[in-house]
Amino acid sequence: MRVLVVKLSSLGDVVHSLASVMDMRQAMPDASIDWVVEDGFAPLLQTCPAVDRVIPCRLRRWRKQWWTADTRQEWRTFMSELHAVKYDAVIDLQGLSKSALISRLTSLSEQGKRYAMANRTRGSAYERPTRWVADELIECPWDSHAVQRARHVCSHALGYPESYQGIQTMFIEPDPSVAPRTLALVHGTSRADKCWPLNHWMTLARQLTSMGFQLALPHSNDAEERVAMQVAQSCAGSVVWPRSDIFQLSRRLAACVGVIGVDSGPSHMAVALGLPHVQIYNFDTAWRTGPQHCDWQQSVFAQPQPSPEVVMQTWLDCLRAHENKAGIQP
Secondary structure, X not given: OEEEXXXXXXXXXXXXXXXXXXXXXXXXXXXXXXXXXXXXHHHHXXXXXXXXXXXXXXXXXXXXXXXXXXXXXHHHHHHHHHOOOOEEEEEEOOOOHHHHHHHHHOOEEEEXXXXXXXXXXXXXXXXXXXXHHOOEEEOOOOOOOHHHHHHHHHHHHHOOOOOOOOOOOOOOOOOOOOOOXXXXXXXXXXXXXXXXXXXXXXXXXXXXXXXXXXEEEOOOOHHHHHHHHHHHHOOOOOEEOOOOOHHHHHHHHHOOOXXXXXXXXXXXXXXXXXXXXXXXXXXXXXXXXXXXOOOOEEEEEOOOOOOHHHHHHHHHHHHHXXXXXXXXXX
């Protein structure tokens, strides 16, 4: 059985889909599982033991520079990789025009089929072309968590029982340069309305520092770096990590005792790494993207924002739950 998963972006969406291929591998140990993804996320998928081959693409860049010779050459290389295998099942987990295009361009075996979601779920994006391309459409519950929706689609496409259990899906070698007892504060996110106030981060940082945690602050752009510097300057010993690619960031996170962060890709990576984690929400959307089925990974929600005191107490609860399960000391 040769299976191709199409989930191109973004970081959080890719991470949310990892559990589905882990289920697939467990149910179908002899299957060959490939995945098409934007090239920036390819290194993460290459660490997933369930994925045999990662096919990177650059649709985001190609659309902006479609006329250049480099784009044409990269497209030819991509198509060659995509057509290297005839698939028995192509599963579109994204439900957008771009993923429908990739699904349509894929070569099928004689009995092969293309599968896709039949409908939009609450809070998610969905575009009609995915319906036009698919051979079989899979109905998804309206109130679907992102992880469970991917699991639902894959299990129904391939005919194995749907799993509802949490599972660690990223196996990254930790960065040995990260100091012991490092706790990462993930303050950056692509949407301003998901951010947590700077003064809240400073208050929380001071409390955590007083407990003996070494704080680390990642960032992905200049604006996030300025916030990271302000938080670090408020707490002696805090470290602003150098800007890095996603794979290096994952190695640093894997070396931490835990992560506290807003609704963002790196926070979802913390969940997939199995770390103690608190995810901060200003909107009641944790039910569809936040941590599931795990006492040491919890979300907190309040409007306009959760307080530092609530976040701190939730972190202590997560840490205690992780200690009780794993028998480790903070």
